[in-house]
Amino acid sequence: MIESVIVFILGACWGSFLNVCIHRLPKDLSIVKPFSFCPKCKTPILWYDNIPLVSFLILRGKCRACKERIALRYPLVELITALLICALYRHFGLTPNFFKFSFFFSLLVVVSFIDIDYHAIPVYLCFIGIAVGLSWSVWETVRYMETNIPDPLALPFVKTLKNLILGFGFTYLFKFFGDCFISLYLSWRKKESIEGEKESLGLGDVDFMGMVAVFIGIKLAALVFFLAPFFAIIYSVFALIFKRSHLIPYLPYLSAAALTAFFWGDKILGLFFR
Numbered sequence: 518m519i520e521s522v523i524v525f526i527l528g529a530c531w532g533s534f535l536n537v538c539i540h541r542l543p544k545d546l547s548i549v550k551p552f553s554f555c556p557k558c559k560t561p562i563l564w565y566d567n568i569p570l571v572s573f574l575i576l577r578g579k580c581r582a583c584k585e586r587i588a589l590r591y592p593l594v595e596l597i598t599a600l601l602i603c604a605l606y607r608h609f610g611l612t613p614n615f616f617k618f619s620f621f622f623s624l625l626v627v628v629s630f631i632d633i634d635y636h637a638i639p640v641y642l643c644f645i646g647i648a649v650g651l652s653w654s655v656w657e658t659v660r661y662m663e664t665n666i667p668d669p670l671a672l673p674f675v676k677t678l679k680n681l682i683l684g685f686g687f688t689y690l691f692k693f694f695g696d697c698f699i700s701l702y703l704s705w706r707k708k709e710s711i712e713g714e715k716e717s718l719g720l721g722d723v724d725f726m727g728m729v730a731v732f733i734g735i736k737l738a739a740l741v742f743f744l745a746p747f748f749a750i751i752y753s754v755f756a757l758i759f760k761r762s763h764l765i766p767y768l769p770y771l772s773a774a775a776l777t778a779f780f781w782g783d784k785i786l787g788l789f790f791r
């Protein structure tokens with residue numbers, strides 16, 4: 518119990534750092550300096566006003582200096598991160614995989630919230646994920662070789678590389694056919710674009726799915742691809758009714774689907790393939 522509380526607190530602090538990343542990475546600002554300040558009155562936020570989750574409640578969601586409202590998403594990101602880190606700790610205990618997937622889940626959080634703000638993400642984010650995933654598999658390969666007779670196809674690095682290529686290929690194929698479908702639709706309706714959009718999936722989605730495949734394997738990544746629309750459809754209905762737009766940031770749904778696939782994917786696949 519006490520362990521879970523500590524992990525939760527550390528997770529919330531980590532979430533606080535992810536907030537900084539979400540806020541500053543798209544603007545090419547340093548994530549280390551300067552310390553946090555109020556976006557409106559620029560007053561530096563002191564340590565006792567910067568305690569994850571707690572400070573938001575004590576300050577009742579307002580800046581101490583200028584009383585400007587603090588966006589609810591700051592504590593939300595902290596809470597989501599803390600819960601995810603706790604879930605991972607229960608899943609893996611304090612093992613190397615705990616750290617590997619904490620990193621992966623953190624990237625999902627950062628990428629999702631940046632996508633909500635900008636409808637795009639810095640290109641390098643998914644590539645950092647892929648690089649870390651591949652490097653990790655190199656380390657696993659070294660450990661594997663110590664205890665097993667090397668079978669080239671069973672090497673973790675080879676498997677991960679295969680996942681990456683399939684993840685890219687699979688998503689790109691969908692993008693290709695989706696784009697064909699859209700250009701047929703546009704020429705049939707004699708339109709230039711759908712609200713300025715001509716693509717079914719962005720290249721960012723392809724990179725993202727490559728990263729997902731590196732971390733959870735191609736089988737679960739394929740599941741992610743089919744689950745995400747179900748998550749998206751709920752929001753899309755809202756967007757259509759209230760904002761009259763067809764455009765939705767897609768990475769949050771892919772991320773939600775990736776988390777679902779990670780924790781329950783094998784069960785879900787078991788329902789369909791026996």
Ligand SMILES: [Zn+2]
Pocket residue numbers: 555556557558559560580581582583584585
């Ligand atoms: Zn302020």
